[in-house]
Amino acid sequence: xxxxVATGSLRVGIRVATAAHGRxxxxxxxxxxxxxxxxxxxxxxxxxxxGRADDLLQDGWLAVLxxxxxxxxxxxxxxxxSRFIDECRRDTLIPxxxxxxxxxxxxxxxAPTAAGSAPSAAVDRAAVDRLLGALRPEERAVLxxxxxxxxxxxxxxxxxxxxxxxxxxxxxxxxRKLRDSGLQRPGATA
Numbered sequence: 773x774x775x776x777v778a779t780g781s782l783r784v785g786i787r788v789a790t791a792a793h794g795r796x797x798x799x800x801x802x803x804x805x806x807x808x809x810x811x812x813x814x815x816x817x818x819x820x821x822x823g824r825a826d827d828l829l830q831d832g833w834l835a836v837l838x839x840x841x842x843x844x845x846x847x848x849x850x851x852x853x854s855r856f857i858d859e860c861r862r863d864t865l866i867p868x869x870x871x872x873x874x875x876x877x878x879x880x881x882x883a884p885t886a887a888g889s890a891p892s893a894a895v896d897r898a899a900v901d902r903l904l905g906a907l908r909p910e911e912r913a914v915l916x917x918x919x920x921x922x923x924x925x926x927x928x929x930x931x932x933x934x935x936x937x938x939x940x941x942x943x944x945x946x947x948r949k950l951r952d953s954g955l956q957r958p959g960a961t962a
Contacts, residue, residue, distance in 0.1 A: 804843075808833075810921065811848045817916030818856045820905045831855040845921075846931055853932065856909070903953050911946035918943055 811832060815825035832852035841847045904912060917923040917931075925943070929936040 817912045914942040915946045
């Protein structure tokens, strides 16, 4: 047990969780770290909010562990997406309204630009965040999976249970919205 503690808290947490289910699955820390990072980026592409992405990732991992499912990208992404859909349904049934909206206006930017850094980079990031936030969650997910994770349209269709044409349409519409707003993929021509 001392060796497991010395290897890091992530590995210990996963070993304990799998030991409770009566099985041990050896994965390298790099493999698990990569899977966690990919899961977080996918959750963030759905929610466009860091806190909600953390919650979705945690709920997705719990679902994978409870179901004793495989530790694969497809299984984790499906669990995260299912939790996201449940959250959206719950939000439509029970609208959550902040108690004090005036306090939100007093919050400052946690990362001010350093002297000498280009302020246009911060403006560009804000513009990108605003434009991606305007896309539907399905469009953001398809863009993320195609452009960041290099999934094919067929892989995304199999992952979500959609027809391949739906995936292609979502990707095309999302890219058209970004292009019409002036934002393009790197290397893309107008």
